[in-house]
Each structure stands twice: as C-alpha cells, then as structure tokens.
Amino acid sequence: MSTAPYNFAKAAAKALADGERRTILAKAIAEIHVLRRKSVDAMPDFEARRARAVAVREKTLTRLPDLLETLEAQVTAAGGIVHFAEDAASAASLITQLLTARKARLVVKSKSMVSEEIGLNDVLAAAGIEAVETDLGEYIVQLAGEKPSHILAPALHVSKEQVSELFDRKFARKSTDIPEMTRIARDSLRRKFLAADAGITGVNIAVAATGTVIVLENEGNIRLTGSCPPIHIALMSLEKVVETLDDAAAVLDILPPSATGQTLPVHLSLFTGARRDGERDGPKEMHLVILDNGRSQLMADPILRQILRCIRCGACLNVCPVYQSVGGHAYGTVYPGPMGSILSSVLTGAVGDVRQPFACTHCAACAAACPVGIDHPALLQELRRRLSAQGTDAATVAFASLARHPLLFASAAAVARTADPKLTHVAGLSPGSPVGRFLRTRAFPGFSRPFSRRFRALARRLSRHGGRS
Amino acid sequence: MEAFLFIPCLVEHVLPQVGEATVVVLEKAGVVPVLPTGQTCCGQFAYKRGCPDLVRPLARRFIEIFEDAPAVVCPSGSCTAMVRRYPELFPQEDPWRERAAAVAAKTFELGQFLVDVLNCVDVGARFPLRATLHASCQTTRVLGVGGQTELLLSHVDGLTLVPLSRPERCCGFGGAFSVDYPEVSQAILEDKVNDVLQSGAKAVITAEPSCLLNIGSALAKRNLPIRPLHLAEVLAGGDK
Numbered sequence: 001m002s003t004a005p006y007n008f009a010k011a012a013a014k015a016l017a018d019g020e021r022r023t024i025l026a027k028a029i030a031e032i033h034v035l036r037r038k039s040v041d042a043m044p045d046f047e048a049r050r051a052r053a054v055a056v057r058e059k060t061l062t063r064l065p066d067l068l069e070t071l072e073a074q075v076t077a078a079g080g081i082v083h084f085a086e087d088a089a090s091a092a093s094l095i096t097q098l099l100t101a102r103k104a105r106l107v108v109k110s111k112s113m114v115s116e117e118i119g120l121n122d123v124l125a126a127a128g129i130e131a132v133e134t135d136l137g138e139y140i141v142q143l144a145g146e147k148p149s150h151i152l153a154p155a156l157h158v159s160k161e162q163v164s165e166l167f168d169r170k171f172a173r174k175s176t177d178i179p180e181m182t183r184i185a186r187d188s189l190r191r192k193f194l195a196a197d198a199g200i201t202g203v204n205i206a207v208a209a210t211g212t213v214i215v216l217e218n219e220g221n222i223r224l225t226g227s228c229p230p231i232h233i234a235l236m237s238l239e240k241v242v243e244t245l246d247d248a249a250a251v252l253d254i255l256p257p258s259a260t261g262q263t264l265p266v267h268l269s270l271f272t273g274a275r276r277d278g279e280r281d282g283p284k285e286m287h288l289v290i291l292d293n294g295r296s297q298l299m300a301d302p303i304l305r306q307i308l309r310c311i312r313c314g315a316c317l318n319v320c321p322v323y324q325s326v327g328g329h330a331y332g333t334v335y336p337g338p339m340g341s342i343l344s345s346v347l348t349g350a351v352g353d354v355r356q357p358f359a360c361t362h363c364a365a366c367a368a369a370c371p372v373g374i375d376h377p378a379l380l381q382e383l384r385r386r387l388s389a390q391g392t393d394a395a396t397v398a399f400a401s402l403a404r405h406p407l408l409f410a411s412a413a414a415v416a417r418t419a420d421p422k423l424t425h426v427a428g429l430s431p432g433s434p435v436g437r438f439l440r441t442r443a444f445p446g447f448s449r450p451f452s453r454r455f456r457a458l459a460r461r462l463s464r465h466g467g468r469s
Numbered sequence: 470m471e472a473f474l475f476i477p478c479l480v481e482h483v484l485p486q487v488g489e490a491t492v493v494v495l496e497k498a499g500v501v502p503v504l505p506t507g508q509t510c511c512g513q514f515a516y517k518r519g520c521p522d523l524v525r526p527l528a529r530r531f532i533e534i535f536e537d538a539p540a541v542v543c544p545s546g547s548c549t550a551m552v553r554r555y556p557e558l559f560p561q562e563d564p565w566r567e568r569a570a571a572v573a574a575k576t577f578e579l580g581q582f583l584v585d586v587l588n589c590v591d592v593g594a595r596f597p598l599r600a601t602l603h604a605s606c607q608t609t610r611v612l613g614v615g616g617q618t619e620l621l622l623s624h625v626d627g628l629t630l631v632p633l634s635r636p637e638r639c640c641g642f643g644g645a646f647s648v649d650y651p652e653v654s655q656a657i658l659e660d661k662v663n664d665v666l667q668s669g670a671k672a673v674i675t676a677e678p679s680c681l682l683n684i685g686s687a688l689a690k691r692n693l694p695i696r697p698l699h700l701a702e703v704l705a706g707g708d709k
Contacts, residue, residue, distance in 0.1 A: 008650075009649065009650050009652075009653075012650060012652060012653050013652040013653075016652050016653065016656050022656075321638060321639040321641060321657045321660075322650075322653055322657070324657075325653055325656040325657055325660075326653060326656075357519075358519075358645070358646070358649060359646070359649070359650055359653070360643065360646065361606070361639045361641060361642065361643030361646050361654075361657070362517060362606070362607075362611075362643055362644075362646075363606035363610070363638075363639035363643070364606055364610040364611050365606070365610065365637070365638070365639065367610070368610050377611075381516075381517070381519065383519075384517070384518065384519030385519040385520075385521060386519070387519055388518060388519035388520050389519075392518060392519075392520050392523070393518070396514065396515055396518045396520060396523065396645075397523065399510070399514065399515070400512070400515045400520070400523035400524075400526075400527065402509075403478075403509040403510040403512070403527055404509070404526050404527065404530065405509075406506070406507045406508070406509050409478075409509040409510070413481075413482045417482070434648035434649075435648070437648060437651035438647055438648050438651060439686075440651060440655065441655045441658065441659070441687060441690055442658075442683070442686030442687055442689075442690050443686050443689035443690040444483075444686055445483060445484070445682070445685065445686065445689065446483070447482050447483060448482065448483060448484075448485045449485065450481050450482055450485060451476055451480060451481045451482075451485035451488035451489065452476070452481060452504060452506070452508075454485055454488075454489060455474075455488070455492065455504045458489055458492055458493075459492065459502065459504075462492065462493065462496045463496075
C-alpha cells in the first residue's frame with residue numbers, strides 16, 4: 001500500500017480524463033443547480049430567511065455545551081439514551097458494541113454522512129453485522145462498492161444506464177424505466193426493513209428543548225428505518241443541535257430550498273424518544289449518538305468555527321466550478337466541495353490532500369449560495385495562511401521580493417519580453433513546468449511594451465484633441 | 470477632477486491596451502488621469518498564496534504611492550478588491566491600518582468609479598458588435614460591482630449583448646490555481662469557452678484582466694474568431 005500523501009491534483013486530473021463520468025456529473029449538477037436557483041429566486045424573503053437561519057446557527061455555536069446538556073436531558077426524559085463519542089473510532093465501536101450486546105445481525109441504515117465519517121459500515125461488517133443502506137442513491141453506491149460522491153445525492157456520479165446494469169448484475173432484473181428500477185430496489189429493501197434488528201438514521205436537526213431528532217427525506221426509507229426495527233440509533237455530529245422547535249423551523253425554512261429546490265421534502269420525521277407505554281408501534285429502544293471528532297476544539301477558533309454553522313444542504317458543492325468539474329470522489333475525503341475542503345482540514349483523522357484549500361479559484365459562488373452565511377473563501381484563505389506559515393514556495397517569495405523594487409520588476413519583465421515574449425521557449429523546453437502546463441490549452445498573448453511607457457504620449461495626444469481619441 | 474491610475478502588473482506588461490482604453494474612457498468622462506511612478510504588483514498573488522507577510526511591504530508601497538490621490542481608479546475588479554483588503558493586513562494599533570483604510574476607501578474599479586463616483590452611466594461610446602458579458606467573479610461577487618458593468622454596457626451605442634447560459638460562472642483562472650491544478654482550470658475554462666461559443670457572440674467582454682487573459686488565451690489557442698474585450702476597450706469605442 002502506498003504511503004504517499006493524497007494528491008488532489010492527480011485525482012482530479014484522473015477524474016477529468018473519464019469523459020463519461022464528466023458528462024453524467026455535468027448533467028446532474030446542472031439540474032440540481034437550476035432547481036435551487038428557481039426555488040431561491042422565487043422566494044422574495046430569501047435574505048430574511050437566511051438572516052434568521054444565521055442567527056439560529058450562531059446561537060447554537062455560542063451556547064453549544066448548554067444546548068447539548070439540555071438535549072441529553074430531554075432525550076433521556078423521552079425514554080432515549082444519549083451517548084457522546086470523542087472521535088470516529090469510539091463512535092463506531094460504541095454503536096457496534098451496542099448492537100453486538102443485543103445480538104443484532106442485520107441493520108438498516110438511512111443516509112448519514114456522519115456514519116461515513118466514522119466508517120461505520122466497515123466496522124459493522126468486521127463484527128459480522130450486515131448493514132444495508134436504504135436511501136436509493138446510497139444503496140446504489142453500496143451495491144457498487146463505492147463511496148458517496150455528494151453529501152446529499154450519493155450516486156450523483158452514476159447514470160441511469162449504469163444503475164440498470166448494476167441491478168441486472170445484482171438482482172438479475174433488467175430495466176431502464178425509473179419506476180420499475182425503483183420497484184426492484186424496493187422489493188429488495190422492504191424485506192430488509194421487516195427483518196432488521198436495528199435501524200440507524202442520521203440527524204438533520206436535533207431540538208434541545210424537546211429532545212426531538214428531525215430528519216428530512218423524499219423516499220420514506222428514513223421513517224421506516226427509525227420506526228420499524230425494535231432499535232433506533234440516531235447518529236449526529238454535535239453542532240446539529242438547535243435550541244427550540246422554532247429554531248428548527250428557521251433552519252427548515254431554508255434547508256430544502258437550498259438543497260433540492262423544494263419548499264419542504266416529501267417526508268419530515270420528528271423522532272422523540274422510544275415507544276412509550278401503551279403505544280403500539282415505534283422502536284423499543286432509542287439511542288442518540290453525538291459525535292465530536294475535533295469539532296469542540298474548533299469552537300475556540302474564532303475564524304474557522306463558522307464552518308460549524310453548516311446544515312449540509314450541498315448548495316456550495318453544486319455551485320463550485322471545481323466540484324462540478326471533478327466530482328466528489330477526487331477529494332478523497334468524506335465531505336467534498338467547499339464545505340468539505342474546510343471541514344476535512346479540521347476533523348480528527350480526516351484524510352485527503354492537506355493542500356486542498358488551495359484547490360479553489362476564489363470565485364465565491366459558494367458563499368453567495370450558502371443559506372447560513374458561511375464565508376467559505378475567507379475560511380479557505382485562513383487555512384491557506386496557516387499552511388503557508390509552515391513554508392511558502394520559492395516562486396511566490398521571489399516574485400514578492402521583485403515586486404518591492406520597481407526597477408528590478410520592470411527589468412525582469414523587459415528580459416522576458418526580449419528573451420521569450422510569448423513564453424513558447426519555456427513551455428517548449430519543459431511542458432511539465434507550471435508555464436508549460438498553463439499553456440497547454442492557452443496561447444499567451446505575450447509581454448508587450450509596458451503601458452507606463454505609452455502613457456505620456458497617449459495623454460498628450462488626448463489632451464490635444466480635447467479629451468477625444 | 471484628477472484620478473490616479475492604478476495599473477495592475479498584468480495590464481502594465483501583457484495587456485497595455487486595457488490601460489490605454491482606461492485613459493481614453495476617463496478623459497471622455499472629464500477626468501484627468503495621472504500615472505504615478507513606481508507601481509509594481511498589489512500583492513494579490515501572494516495574498517492568495519496565504520502569505521500576508523509578503524503582501525504587507527507591497528501594501529505599504531502602494532499606500533505611499535497613492536496616499537495623495539483624490540481617487541484611485543483601476544481596470545481590475547480583483548486588484549481593487551485586494552487593495553480594499555489592505556486594512557485587515559495590519560493590526561488595530563498599527564498606524565498603517567488607518568492609512569490603508571483611507572486609500573482603500575478611495576480606490577475604485579473603473580465601472581464602479583464611473584457609476585458610483587462620477588454618476589456617469591453613459592460615456593458616449595459606440596461599439597457596433599454582438600457580444601456577451603462574462604461577469605467576473607471578483608468584480609461581481611467579491612467586489613459587488615457587477616451591476617455597474619452592466620449599466621455602462623447597456624448605454625453603449627450599437628452594442629448588442631447576448632446572454633451566456635451561466636454568466637456568473639468562474640472562467641477557471643484563479644491565479645496560481647491555473648498552474649497548480651492545470652487540468653481542472655482547463656476544464657472550467659473549456660466550459661466557459663463553450664458557453665461563449667453557444668451564445669453566438671462575436672466578442673466576450675469582462676471587467677477583469679485576468680479573466681480576459683485566460684479566456685482570450687483559450688480563444689486564441691483554438692483559433693476562434695471571437696474577440697476578448699475589456700470593459701474599458703468597449704467604453705473607449707468611437708463616438709456616438
């Protein structure tokens with residue numbers, strides 16, 4: 001196994017070389033992008049909604065310990081059991097032990113990025129527990145032996161035709177008709193729901209005041225996962241808590257429009273505790289696992305802590321030109337795109353390219369789209385600053401010192417203008433150099449006689465003609 | 470009124486025609502352009518490399534050069550945005566912070582200066598052409614003056630603006646990004662060029678020299694008969 005550090009540039013180049021993958025991504029992202037735009041544009045009060053959501057998320061960050069304490073008390077009062085996990089490994093082993101102790105063999109899961117973050121499926125498999133993903137996209141990804149490429153749409157990178165081939169291989173049923181393909185998946189999944197010993201869901205919002213876990217979905221699989229099996233385990237990262245149901249409503253006002261362009265998703269489930277005495281359905285046991293994994297340390301960071309406002313709508317991914325081009329897998333991390341480039345840098349044990357914050361054009365489309373006002377470019381800039389404090393490339397240092405001396409600066413440009421005005425020699429001699437790579441699909445217009453040497457004559461001519469050219 | 474010209478290094482050495490057009494436009498608007506000597510680079514490249522320590526000496530140079538200006542005008546959204554960030558490079562108690570703030574407050578991107586300072590939306594330009602606008606990220610989202618660009622172009626006689634399907638999308642340059650991640654940069658650029666092609670425009674206009682260089686270089690490499698034009702070049706066009 002290679003121990004070389006992960007290289008995003010290489011992974012991205014590889015992803016871009018896959019023409020089919022690129023076409024699928026471009027089509028899917030264009031669709032989701034339009035859905036969000038239409039929805040947000042149709043909302044006259046989007047800015048007011050954003051302001052309310054920012055206030056709610058900031059309240060969470062300001063009062064996090066207090067809100068988590070209340071959440072724990074309220075979940076417990078509702079008959080649930082709360083577990084805090086320091087890091088990914090302890091969260092995964094905690095859940096595994098919990099299931100092993102109850103002799104669970106089959107677990108149904110609904111889509112949860114935190115479960116990806118803690119690598120839960122692998123740990124469960126090692127303990128002999130079968131975990132079945134029940135979100136259609138996540139199920140496709142699981143059947144294909146892949147990882148999600150988008151935090152919201154895990155199988156965004158897969159085409160209908162590819163899913164059809166996959167289902168044919170796995171279930172010996174062939175169709176490219178979407179309702180029929182959905183039926184194929186449902187036939188397989190329905191049996192799992194009924195036989196499952198436990199269900200594991202994610203959490204979109206946890207309400208401290210009521211001990212309620214809120215989950216959004218369009219397929220109905222989350223409601224089944226959380227209510228059908230005898231045990232419900234809800235898994236959240238600690239910043240998902242808000243204080244009140246009204247606060248949750250402020251987040252709900254803005255999450256579905258930013259995510260999928262919906263006013264509300266098809267299903268909105270509010271789980272509060274376990275089955276009560278006299279009730280006929282619902283899980284007999286309800287567990288809430290709250291993951292830290294480096295987040296509480298981030299609370300002391302006045303700049304980067306803003307990333308904990310994130311509500312995982314995916315809008316920043318969908319508008320990011322880099323993400324749009326290369327897709328989620330190239331990042332080599334659980335969370336890709338702008339939010340992922342920041343979050344992965346601070347989570348404990350997250351892999352990926354440490355220089356990921358540099359893989360950004362600073363176009364700021366992410367910040368413009370973010371419904372909770374995260375200034376991704378500013379946060380990425382801060383990460384760049386911290387990385388550069390450990391060492392900066394020689395070219396940047398050289399250019400900066402040249403720029404302190406106007407005569408040297410001008411002479412360097414003059415040398416370039418004379419020796420290799422269009423940089424064709426440099427590019428020809430070493431096509432792998434930065435200049436060579438830059439000019440692969442570009443024709444440099446060339447260094448010119450400087451503007452400052454043209455200015456005086458131009459100004460004189462203009463003033464003679466009364467300011468007209 | 471006089472205005473000091475802040476000429477980005479890219480314009481000084483590679484795109485001097487943008488500087489020349491800026492002079493013409495300012496003259497048309499009744500402004501006397503002054504070119505202070507000693508300009509090099511605003512430090513944007515080092516800033517985006519995450520090196521504020523390397524930017525600070527360049528910021529101090531800039532402040533000294535432009536401190537006496539009644540106004541500073543720049544034909545670049547990104548370089549203007551960099552100067553507007555100068556104050557945050559210096560700690561609260563550092564006297565340079567206040568000096569930086571004073572210079573930042575009077576530094577404007579060309580379109581922003583014409584519309585917001587001079588209240589001039591029509592410079593009497595004529596440019597009979599079917600063109601499209603690439604709304605540069607730094608001009609629109611970072612500096613927030615995309616509306617001024619559009620307003621000025623809407624008053625250009627003979628200019629027909631056709632829309633891009635995604636005018637707001639990045640062109641893929643991103644400074645050092647384009648050499649650190651050449652394949653990704655080229656993929657984003659290719660999307661932009663294809664969008665320009667599909668618009669049927671004969672020219673692509675932008676208020677940002679780095680986008681102009683990036684898009685223009687790709688058009689040239691592919692021998693496409695589409696002109697890359699800076700906002701200043703269009704506004705400098707002819708007389709009504």
